[in-house]
Amino acid sequence: MISESLLIQYGAIRISIKKTEILFNESDKAKNFYQMYSGEIKMHNFNDDGKEFIQGIFTTGDSFGEPPLLINKKYPANATAIIDSEVYALKRDSFIKLLQLNPEVNLQITTALAQRLYFKSIMASEISSQEPEHRIIKLIDYFKETINKTTVDEKYQVDLTRQQIADFTGLRVETVIRAIKSLEKKKLLYINKGKVFR
Missing domain, CATH: 1.10.10.10 (Winged helix-like DNA-binding domain superfamily/Winged helix DNA-binding domain)
Structure with a gap:
């Protein structure tokens, strides 16, 4: 979504995570913007019975975890590598600055968040009825x-x-x-x- 050159320009680093490794846990404070370079990462929760519920699966070019980052909250889900993966991590302050100075990127992020919200609304309705x-x-x-x-x-x-x-x-x-x-x-x-x- 955001070009690699722009991410690097604002200080993003690329990190590797192995299959089943956790990038962040539910209730961790959101500190970074994450964008997939390669691999697959899922955001997921477990209910009281231990059943997993997948919030989303993210692959090359996808970003994830933005809502709690933007509103300075804790993550509502875990992020775990499904396969060996690499992600860009960009500190919150740098990400906010990138959005402020690049309105076209800001619109792309807003559109991606709207698509995810739309999907969650559809699935919430489906699951309930x-x-x-x-x-x-x-x-x-x-x-x-x-x-x-x-x-x-x-x-x-x-x-x-x-x-x-x-x-x-x-x-x-x-x-x-x-x-x-x-x-x-x-x-x-x-x-x-x-x-x-x-």
Whole structure:
């Protein structure tokens, strides 16, 4: 999102984190702006029963963790590497200065935050009231159209694991597996060599 040269100009450093390593914990004070250089990082919580709920998965070029940084609060979720990853970290004061002096970047960040808020609103509605199949289709369509920018007519390979789909939708993995098989029978998606397509 923000060019590497601009991040470096404002003092960003690139850090490496190994698979399963935690970048920050829920309730840590937000101190840095983070942008993915490579790899995958998830922001996630655990409920009282220990069930994981994924807030978002971030890949190359994505930024994350901005809301608590902008309002000077603690993180509402953990950030953990799904695979070996590298991220840019930029101190809060430098990030604020970058936004003030670069209005086009400020607009990009605002747009990205609006997309995430839109997704959370959709998923909150789905989780509270919809059947598992409907939740799964809504999640896949969001990733297809918004994250991967795939058109409605194009086939999209779902990059999420069954576990990740469960963690996004508040379902059990077994329920996700059954729902995906049912959706395939209804020809709303198809499976080829274990991969889900829509």
